[in-house]
Amino acid sequence: MMKYIFGLFIIIGLVVAGWLYNLYDEIKDDVNTVINYSPKQSTQFFDKDGNLIANTFKDENREYVKYDDIPARVIESLVAIEDTQFFEHYGINPDAISRAMIKNVKAGDYVEGASTLTQQLIKMLVLSREKKLMRKVKEALLAIRLETLLTKEEILERYLNHVYFGHGYYGIKTAAKGYFNKDLYELSLKEMAILVGLPRAPSFYDPTKNLKISLARANQVITRLNTLGWINKEQYESSMKEIPTIYNQTLTKNIAPYAVDYAISQLINDIPDILYGGYKIYLTIDLDAQQIAKDALKKSYDEAVKRDINFRKNPEDDSFVKELNGALVSIENSTGKILALVGGIDYNQSVFNRAFQSKRQAGSAIKPFLYQVALNEGYNPASQLFDISRTYNYTVGGVQKKWQPKNYGGNFQGIVTLRDSLTFSRNLSTLNLVTDVGVGLTTEALKNYGFKDIVDNLSITLGSMSVTLIEFSEAYSIFSNNGTQVKPYIIDQIINKNGDNVIFEPQFKEINKPEQSYLMTSILVDVVNKGTGKGAQVPGIELAGKTGTTNNNVDAWFCGYSPSIQTIVWFGNDNNTPMRRTETGGKIAAPVFSYFYKKYMEIHPEIPRNFIKPENVYTFNVNNKEELYTDVSVIPEIDSQIIYEPSNTNEEVLEF
Incomplete structure (x- = not known):
């Protein structure tokens, strides 16, 4: 009898083995998704000094990090709480599986899993999240195969870059910057513990929503590290007491949206995945100048609104307030690099970019x-x-x-x-x-x-003729750049996720002799000093420029330059209706120009102050x-x- 039972077990074993082999053969290539891992990555925009301007992404906000750039303590913390035997097992952990099966049988339900980090990665990238036996079998088979094709380090790199950390952050580098405003190497042990504790239930443990629960989860990580002897008593006690500062930030962090939108418009046709391809895009923008330009436009807008209210016959008629808007483009005279680009008074109210999308009469x-x-x-x-x-x-x-x-x-x-x-x-x-x-x-x-x-x-x-501010900026550069026209550009360098880079160079077109252009500059200096552009004056620096007002005060311009920087300012109603008669280029646009140069000189006192006359x-x-x-x-x-x-x-x- 025992021989028959033993034989039956052998037959069943062979059948199961054959079934497992066939299943393995059927699904083994599914791991290619993990091996050829190429996730969506956020594209980052920086200003000319390397300051972050914005993140752009599609679905997943992720900044990729190589394994060698991940602190060892992050790895230890993750392994301690999720898969202590990670570096010893071959994809699955039989001991953990046995413990989980016993608990599930006793509970009469699926209450505990036994997934290794390798299995979790398979589940995230290849399989569904359903708690079914077939999925668990596939998961185990693929985990075993994956460990024959990738190193432990490669598996961890993929895991930590792919996993969701809550609050819209994908990948541990993104989460570190999002929650703590820090790079990975700057994190404290407690901050690392918070991060590695998040993937199990990212929304529940999100420190911006449930800080106490998140800290409790982090303390479990630290306690586990102490139990394993991976940290000492002093590290344990200090970390248990620490309460890190948590930041609740927007995903994009876009602090110069009009400038970023213009940069994207220049790239999107040639680089379709520019928004989520993991590019690092260095712009010519000076964030200080960008903020000054934004403040200058808003200040003049507010003053125009006050004038309108004071002279308005019908207090209920606020059409002027609703339609009035402005824009500014400032470039470096000698190169065409755009230092500031503001396409409207308030991006939250209107994303329409008047700096390059709107053509207005000159x-x-x-x-x-x-x-x-x-x-x-x-x-x-x-x-x-x-x-x-x-x-x-x-x-x-x-x-x-x-x-x-x-x-x-x-x-x-x-x-x-x-x-x-x-x-x-x-x-x-x-x-x-x-x-x-x-x-x-x-x-x-x-x-x-x-x-x-x-x-x-x-x-x-x-x-x-109708022009955009970008087009007008290019045209006016024949005066500001001594007869040589420069093409305004906002992208200085692009680096793709492989480290390849493209550097953009100025584009020049010689049109007039410097002597002839200087004659014009000398006249435009008079425009500012004693003519229609007196509102653009700034003590201590020579400025040249020209006001512009179209018929019926539909458009108001001030186009001018210092010895090193050119700035074009426009105001008008979005629906092309006339502004009030008092809103001329000299009244509403020139003060923006003046404010911009006055404030810019405060932070850049080294800029040239006088035009140089050719011999x-x-x-x-x-x-x-x-x-x-x-x-x-x-x-x-x-x-x-x-x-x-x-x-x-x-x-x-x-x-x-």
């Missing part, structure tokens, strides 16, 4: 380009222009119309110098200048400067005024007898 901020064309054609700052009224006849759809442009304020002076015409942004003398230089020649020059959608008529003098620019005294020239042959004779008496009845009529 208005009178276009004038320096028109005058630069004239300077390049032989005019000089002392050239005399006619500031007189003209009537322009034109046809639209077969209907004859008249255009009678005016200066801001309605007056005209007869004759003005080119310098004064631009300094005080006089429309009539600008129209006459462009007419004399030639509309065709001027429009071609504007296209060369980078402007698009240019119409071939005199409406260009009013800045009818081939000469100063001469004409009509008791000093003026600059690049060609001494065109210096005009002194003539103080020029008198012009404007007539309001005999206006010149031109066709265009």
Whole structure:
């Protein structure tokens, strides 16, 4: 009888063994997911000084860490509480399985598992979490196979990078930075114990929600380390008393969202996984400058809102407050590196990025380009222009119309110098200048400067073309960078998860000679010192710039630069309706520029303060005024007898 029973057991054993072999053969390749482990990783954005700006990710916020960079004490703590015999077993722990089976039989239910860390990794990456016998069998078989293909260290590296630590943190490096604002090597023993205790029930043990329970779990880890003799009495007692500081932080930590959004827009087409591919992206952004820019826009916005409230006839009409917005882009003159980019007053209220997604009319901020064309054609700052009224006849759809442009304020002076015409942004003398230089020649020059959608008529003098702040920044760099245009860029370097890097370089385009550009700079300095841009002044530094206001005050600009930094500021209503008449470039935009440079100088007092005049620019005294020239042959004779008496009845009529 015993022989039959023994034989039956042998047969059953062979059947089970055969079944296990077939099952193993069927599932053995499933471990490839673990072997070729390539998890989603957070991409990190840094400023020019290496300060973290933001994390971006898809589903899982994870920063990967190599095994060699994980402190030994973290490994010891994890093994102590989860799998003490990890370095001795071959994937499963028979002793633990036996103990668990006895407890489960006694309880009549599944109350305790016996999974090793290897089995837990298999469960996370390959199998479901169902508590079924078949899953446990597969788990054990795959764990045994995995241990023949990976080292213990490789298994731990995958485990600690993949496991969920609660609060949206995947991987122990992410959790350390999230909960404690520390790198792994900076953690105390108690902090390590908190982390390794989390994976069993991450939501329940989350220290931001249940600190007492989390500390109790950590104390179990420390007690286990002490019991095993892996820490001494002093370490045990001090760690048991410690209560670490816990941080409850957002997952992205995005402190410059408009800048990050622009950077992503530059990369997303070429690198589709840029948001979650584990890249480290170093931006040209200066976080200090970014914050100053944000504060400057908000301050001017708040003051405009106060003006609106004070002058509002209907207290219930807050449409101006709802629609008004602004943007700022600041670049390094010589390279085009973007130091600050703010696309709106409040990102939480509107993620629309007005720095690069919005095209607005340039208005009178276009004038320096028109005058630069004239300077390049032989005019000089002392050239005399006619500031007189003209009537322009034109046809639209077969209907004859008249255009009678005016200066801001309605007056005209007869004759003005080119310098004064631009300094005080006089429309009539600008129209006459462009007419004399030639509309065709001027429009071609504007296209060369980078402007698009240019119409071939005199409406260009009013800045009818639409531009983004990024485009305007590139165009204005011909002045700030001494005639050489630079392309604004925000990405300095990209490092992928394999350590390969791509470095971005400035892009240059030589357009004007430095001498010619300096003539324009000298005029734009006057704009700030005594013209329409006086609101942009900052004591102790030379600044050049131009205000810009479009018809009906729809857009307000200030575009300017110091010897080293250029800044473009825009304000307007998002729905393209007019602002109040008082909200001009000089009123609402120029103060932003002033605030930015004043505060920036406080933290960077070393920046250059004065523009340097090129050697081939000469100063001469004409009509008791000093003026600059690049060609001494065109210096005009002194003539103080020029008198012009404007007539309001005999206006010149031109066709265009």
